[in-house]
Amino acid sequence: MPNVAPDPLLKVEGITMSFGGIVAIDDLSLTVAPGEILSLMGPNGAGKTTTFHVIAGVHAPDAGRIIFDGQDITRVKPDGRCRAGLARTFQITQPFQELTVEENVMVGALAHNGSMAEARKDARRYVDMVGLADRADVLAKGLSTGQRKRLEMARAMATRPKLLLLDEVTGGVDQKSIPGLIELVQRLRGEGLTLVIIEHNMRVINELADRAIFMNRGVRMAEGTPAEIARHPEVIELYLGEATEHG
Ligand SMILES: Nc1ncnc2c1ncn2[C@@H]1O[C@H](COP(=O)(O)OP(=O)(O)OP(=O)(O)O)[C@@H](O)[C@H]1O
Ligand SMILES: [Mg+2]
Structure with a gap:
């Protein structure tokens, strides 16, 4: 070949x-x-x-x-x-501050899911993947810089790029x-x-x-x-x- x-x-x-x-x-x-x-x-x-x-x-x-x-x-x-x-993360992270980590990722997951339940399941998977499982219910504004970068990646991954x-x-x-x-x-x-x-x-x-x-x-x-x-x-x-x- x-x-x-x-x-x-x-x-x-x-x-x-x-x-x-x-x-x-x-x-x-x-x-x-x-x-x-x-x-x-x-x-x-x-x-x-x-x-x-x-x-x-x-x-x-x-x-x-x-x-x-x-x-x-x-x-x-x-x-x-x-x-x-195609997905991207931002140099200046821009999560929805008043939403939890999981809810932020659901926003990305909804791009591919009709139902909220499916989007939530998907969001959990990506929150786990980026190592934020123990922060899933924390408001985005409570995250450290490194955790915000991980959240950005989870949000992007949830759109299945x-x-x-x-x-x-x-x-x-x-x-x-x-x-x-x-x-x-x-x-x-x-x-x-x-x-x-x-x-x-x-x-x-x-x-x-x-x-x-x-x-x-x-x-x-x-x-x-x-x-x-x-x-x-x-x-x-x-x-x-x-x-x-x-x-
Ligand atoms: N929205 C904008 N309006 C006007 N000028 C802009 C805009 N965005 C970028 N520029 C200019 O375009 C050039 C390239 O900027 P860019 O942000 O792409 O650089 P960069 O390589 O990402 O730099 P950094 O390492 O600082 O992030 C710079 O001169 C910047 O001032
Ligand atoms: Mg730049």
């Missing part, structure tokens, strides 16, 4: 996105293979979160196409992309919670998920990512394995000093 690479699950083709005079993403292309974990890296303001917004359908790009699972979704609304199997975009899952989380979050992302991949992670922490990238793309000022500057990226002269110059500040 010839060794044929599978079709990418996600293909971003020549995306450009400006805010007024600021070009946040400049002719960016990337692909993500099924089952892969790709890390998006780059200094503050590089355009990483904007890239997620464009993939998730929050912003329409000025130019370019997004192909997901063989379908051109460039003009599909965010809820349609969610039904197609094929592709999950994680925006700085370890950002602002205390050091001792990081190994548990790494283990959780590995478990999600084990469930058959494909992931794109925005991540600053080189240790996390090394442990999780198959491949990394480094952006600066909206432009893709380097691509390779985490080890290759860490050796890249421009990446070292622009970033690795700063990355150590991020942890």
Whole structure:
């Protein structure tokens, strides 16, 4: 059998996105293979979160196409992309503060369930999966930062995605919670998920990512394995000093 690479699950083709005079993403292309974990890296303001917004359908790009699972979704609304199997978490977590952990996850589960009972059962499963079983009945506002990141992942998983975009899952989380979050992302991949992670922490990238793309000022500057990226002269110059500040 010839060794044929599978079709990418996600293909971003020549995306450009400006805010007024600021070009946040400049002719960016990337692909993500099924089952892969790709890390998006780059200094503050590089355009990483904007890239997620464009993939998730929050912003329409000025130019370019997004192909997901063989379908051109460039003009599909965010809820349609969610039904197609695309989910994301937010850099600034935004749970419903006055709902419990389980109720928050039910909101995601209702995307695929007609009945409340089914959605509740599903929500329990995802709350367990992310390790929040003992916090299921706590109001979201009572969670620690690390627990809020887990809740975000459960809410996203409850929509049953094929592709999950994680925006700085370890950002602002205390050091001792990081190994548990790494283990959780590995478990999600084990469930058959494909992931794109925005991540600053080189240790996390090394442990999780198959491949990394480094952006600066909206432009893709380097691509390779985490080890290759860490050796890249421009990446070292622009970033690795700063990355150590991020942890
Ligand atoms: N809604 C918006 N309106 C105007 N400018 C924006 C908006 N969102 C992002 N930008 C600008 O686009 C550029 C890219 O921002 P983006 O948030 O994508 O960066 P980032 O790589 O995620 O940075 P960080 O590491 O700080 O999260 C920045 O110059 C930012 O100020
Ligand atoms: Mg960001």
